[in-house]
Amino acid sequence: MKRVIQFATGNVGKHALPLIIERPGLELVGLHAHGPDKVGRDAADICGRSEPTGVIATKDIDALVALGADCVVYTSQAEMRPQQAIEEICRFLRAGTNVVGTSMVWLVAPQHADAWIREPLAAACAEGGTSLYINGVDPGYSGDSLVYTALTLAGRATGITVSEICDYGSYDDAEFTGVSFGFGTTPDHTPIMFAPGVLSSLWGGQVRSLADVLGVTLDEVRESHESWVTPEPIDCTMMSVAPGHVAAVRFAVEGIRDGQPVITMEHVNRLTPITAPDWPYPPDGRLGVHRVVVHGNPGVEINTRLGLDGVDHNDGGVISTAARAVNAIDAVCAAPSGLLSVKDLPAAHADRVMW
Numbered sequence: 001m002k003r004v005i006q007f008a009t010g011n012v013g014k015h016a017l018p019l020i021i022e023r024p025g026l027e028l029v030g031l032h033a034h035g036p037d038k039v040g041r042d043a044a045d046i047c048g049r050s051e052p053t054g055v056i057a058t059k060d061i062d063a064l065v066a067l068g069a070d071c072v073v074y075t076s077q078a079e080m081r082p083q084q085a086i087e088e089i090c091r092f093l094r095a096g097t098n099v100v101g102t103s104m105v106w107l108v109a110p111q112h113a114d115a116w117i118r119e120p121l122a123a124a125c126a127e128g129g130t131s132l133y134i135n136g137v138d139p140g141y142s143g144d145s146l147v148y149t150a151l152t153l154a155g156r157a158t159g160i161t162v163s164e165i166c167d168y169g170s171y172d173d174a175e176f177t178g179v180s181f182g183f184g185t186t187p188d189h190t191p192i193m194f195a196p197g198v199l200s201s202l203w204g205g206q207v208r209s210l211a212d213v214l215g216v217t218l219d220e221v222r223e224s225h226e227s228w229v230t231p232e233p234i235d236c237t238m239m240s241v242a243p244g245h246v247a248a249v250r251f252a253v254e255g256i257r258d259g260q261p262v263i264t265m266e267h268v269n270r271l272t273p274i275t276a277p278d279w280p281y282p283p284d285g286r287l288g289v290h291r292v293v294v295h296g297n298p299g300v301e302i303n304t305r306l307g308l309d310g311v312d313h314n315d316g317g318v319i320s321t322a323a324r325a326v327n328a329i330d331a332v333c334a335a336p337s338g339l340l341s342v343k344d345l346p347a348a349h350a351d352r353v354m355w
């Protein structure tokens with residue numbers, strides 16, 4: 001039995017919580033919440049379950065560290081407050097509690113994260129004899145697990161393209177995704193995601209990591225982005241967008257060899273299907289796809305659809321993001337100490353997903 005703390009109850013965290021509560025072999029022993037509307041409430045109440053767990057959401061990190069849990073599932077918003085998040089994660093790692101998470105997405109490829117992120121966390125792992133593993137859907141699954149699976153089918157790879165093509169209209173996250181992607185702003189505004197170097201810092205690690213695995217020397221890693229402005233008002237769950245404002249974005253981070261992109265991580269994100277009609281859409285009239293294409297011999301394409309049987313594709317995305325972390329708990333607890341990437345875990349790290 002693994003004793004687990006859930007840290008944060010936002011879009012991802014509220015889906016991680018029931019997985020921890022319900023799954024055999026995991027015991028929820030602590031819950032961190034930041035919002036005053038959540039502190040003091042039972043975990044079950046926060047994630048919409050009727051039977052109380054007796055685990056009450058708290059802001060007291062010392063009390064959570066003192067629980068001596070096996071693992072923390074850390075899904076607190078961290079990219080906008082990285083120093084604070086690093087310190088929060090380090091406190092658990094130093095005290096002997098492993099951490100799996102979806103935040104600090106630079107750490108999906110930890111060997112390529114900047115030293116100011118990597119070093120304090122690596123030192124905390126060494127002090128506590130613990131491990132940290134960060135993953136998600138993208139960055140994460142589609143740029144690592146899915147690519148490695150596709151590459152096993154390739155006789156020769158001449159290029160790799162990893163795409164997220166997703167309609168974010170039903171995603172209720174104007175505060176972070178909306179702001180950081182620049183939805184609803186005028187096209188002269190530069191959102192944080194498109195500030196020089198940010199795309200490369202978020203997705204470039206996976207590009208470089210793949211190049212390392214393939215033994216490919218890249219000349220450079222290049223980033224590009226484009227926004228699409230709506231001529232008509234748009235109304236969706238994410239937000240309302242007035243004419244003349246941004247309602248779709250696309251961006252890419254490319255690993256260049258001999259002047260050509262050979263490893264590309266790209267996104268197309270729109271608010272409702274009527275936006276950016278000339279940009280690629282998911283197949284079969286769907287609203288989202290995570291795709292990897294390996295060009296070469298024979299050529300391989302894998303399309304992932306998240307959310308079946310009435311589950312919204314954006315809900316599917318955050319449920320799967322939560323699952324990537326929860327499903328790694330056993331493997332991360334068993335792994336040697338340090339900053340882990342997907343390559344350090346067994347390919348089948350999905351113990352107890354079916355019960």
Ligand SMILES: NC(=O)c1ccc[n+]([C@@H]2O[C@H](COP(=O)([O-])OP(=O)(O)OC[C@H]3O[C@@H](n4cnc5c(N)ncnc54)[C@H](OP(=O)(O)O)[C@@H]3O)[C@@H](O)[C@H]2O)c1
Nearest residue numbers: 008009010011012033034035076077078102103136137138
């Ligand atoms: N790689 C991927 O595919 C992927 C996909 C989705 C998300 N993510 C990452 O996963 C993380 C969580 O995403 P999310 O959509 O769940 O985020 P979110 O809903 O925007 O925020 C998560 C929670 O962070 C806490 N929080 C927010 N501001 C805070 C502050 N100033 N101080 C302390 N806590 C604060 C809140 O916790 P409480 O609710 O408990 O009060 C909030 O609900 C993010 O870092 C995101 O980038 C990765």
